[in-house]
Amino acid sequence: MRVVVQEAPFDFGAEAAGFAAGRHDMGAVVTFTGIVRDLQGGGLEAMEIEHYPGMTEKALEKIAKEAVERWALGDVLVIHRHGRMEPGEQIMMVATAAPHRKDAFEAAEFLMDYLKSRAPFWKKEFSAESRAWVAARDEDEDALRRW
Amino acid sequence: MRVVVQEAPFDFGAEAAGFAAGRHDMGAVVTFTGIVRDLQGGGLEAMEIEHYPGMTEKALEKIAKEAVERWALGDVLVIHRHGRMEPGEQIMMVATAAPHRKDAFEAAEFLMDYLKSRAPFWKKEFSAESRAWVAARDEDEDALRRW
Amino acid sequence: MDVLYFAWVRERIGLPREKVETEAATVAALVEELRAREDRYAAAFEDLSALRVAVDQELTDFDAPLAGVREVAFFPPMTGG
């Protein structure tokens, strides 16, 4: 299990390739990558992600541990950036390895649902016209109820 | 949309990093990788995957196209190997890119469920003691019913 | 018509493909003809519920018609992914 919170970009290809590499007991690896998406019609200059140093790491570790307890997983990776990012940049990734695909998929979705609404990150979008905090979506809160 | 059927290994890290790279309209990328898993207790020497040249490509393209029609996806990648592989080797991968994570996750699971039971591949496991065709699992057939 | 066999169907019959001259109207009728040929065919086609069939590279059922068909393939349930 590895949890990383950092400002610098991460190398998604290298992280994905290195995750669970050499394991002969895992049949399935799932990764999710979150990417800065431009506004509808374009114009996003940057996204800034604020976080709560200390609590962030604790919250991510707690979520990762819960995934390991609830599903038959061989490994879990969570990387989440903070600071300034431009459209197309990778914000974060999770990866799960499991003997079977159902566990790998469910655990990755669980991690994402919890991370969206329970890890202390806040996104602000900057364009020429405006700067606005991204509002939490009701459907993200709803997504937690299935677990 | 890209569908690849090949005997040679593929570079998962490079494929994952290159997939949807440069897109500013996709907020979510999901990948699934299938890996040769050793037998319980070890002893698997190799897995051989037989396929049906011609039909395999058609079946994978049909499955990928259906995913693109059913979910709001920006791109889909399917790579599946055939031939001889050792424990820990990557058999196949799918990747999905979407504006939102729900579409990316669901489409990846849909692709995997269909690919498991509807793409003409057959796995045979070789160990010192035995060589045996992998039996289809009822739960894989059941998994199709949710779509 | 080309008839193809994969996985343990191929192993039981002992060849991956063959040309078959047939007047069979459906896949099921073709299977009956093949079964009657030799024990190895009878063994391969013993339990149709354990088999799948593709006609011109599309999955179908055993009652599919064979008129105009170029290629029929028999194999066990698939295990991709």
Next chain:
Amino acid sequence: MDVLYFAWVRERIGLPREKVETEAATVAALVEELRAREDRYAAAFEDLSALRVAVDQELTDFDAPLAGVREVAFFPPMTGG
């Protein structure tokens, strides 16, 4: 006790953290004290349903007790991922 503010709560109050001397027994009581201070606090804490609170870096509710607590943080619903 350290009191931390994030995102638009931080922007409305105008600072990211401060030391607060308080006898408040619960988070809700602390919020009442802060609200009474100045308009910018009143604005930040206007609608508690739009806020979340963490006590010693654990998410909790507004009726959580403050005895022995070192750090309280106020922020809007999180938007990670």
